[in-house]
Amino acid sequence: MSEIDKLIAGDSFHWSELASCQGDARFTQKHPPDVQEAKQLSEICKKCDVFFACLDFHEELAAVAVFAHGEWRYENGGAPDRDSVPASTDEC
Numbered sequence: 001m002s003e004i005d006k007l008i009a010g011d012s013f014h015w016s017e018l019a020s021c022q023g024d025a026r027f028t029q030k031h032p033p034d035v036q037e038a039k040q041l042s043e044i045c046k047k048c049d050v051f052f053a054c055l056d057f058h059e060e061l062a063a064v065a066v067f068a069h070g071e072w073r074y075e076n077g078g079a080p081d082r083d084s085v086p087a088s089t090d091e092c
Contacts, residue, residue, distance in 0.1 A: 015057075020048040021067075030065065032072040045070040 021027040021044055026037065033041060045051060045068075055069040064073045 015050045015053040018050050019054060020044045027067045029067075032074070033067060038067070038072065041067050042070045 016022065021041075024044070026033060026041060032038070045054075048054070051069055057063075058066070058068045058073060066073050
């Protein structure tokens with residue numbers, strides 16, 4: 001069932017179901033990506049419709065060892081400056 005079908009039917013769903021990374025194991029691998037892969041993953045994040053929901057979720061959860069909202073989350077946390085991340089690639 002597509003997201004539109006779920007909305008029409010009144011079914012609720014979690015924002016993560018709309019994430020561009022859904023099903024891509026590179027975002028949850030056990031180690032940080034190399035430089036080239038990090039660039040690829042960041043591009044996926046920048047184009048994602050739920051970028052800020054992801055950012056808020058991972059900040060609240062204090063998640064580590066995951067590539068989320070455009071960066072690898074190390075043990076010490078960290079998050080990008082919201083104003084520095086373009087909402088779409090049109091702004092790049």
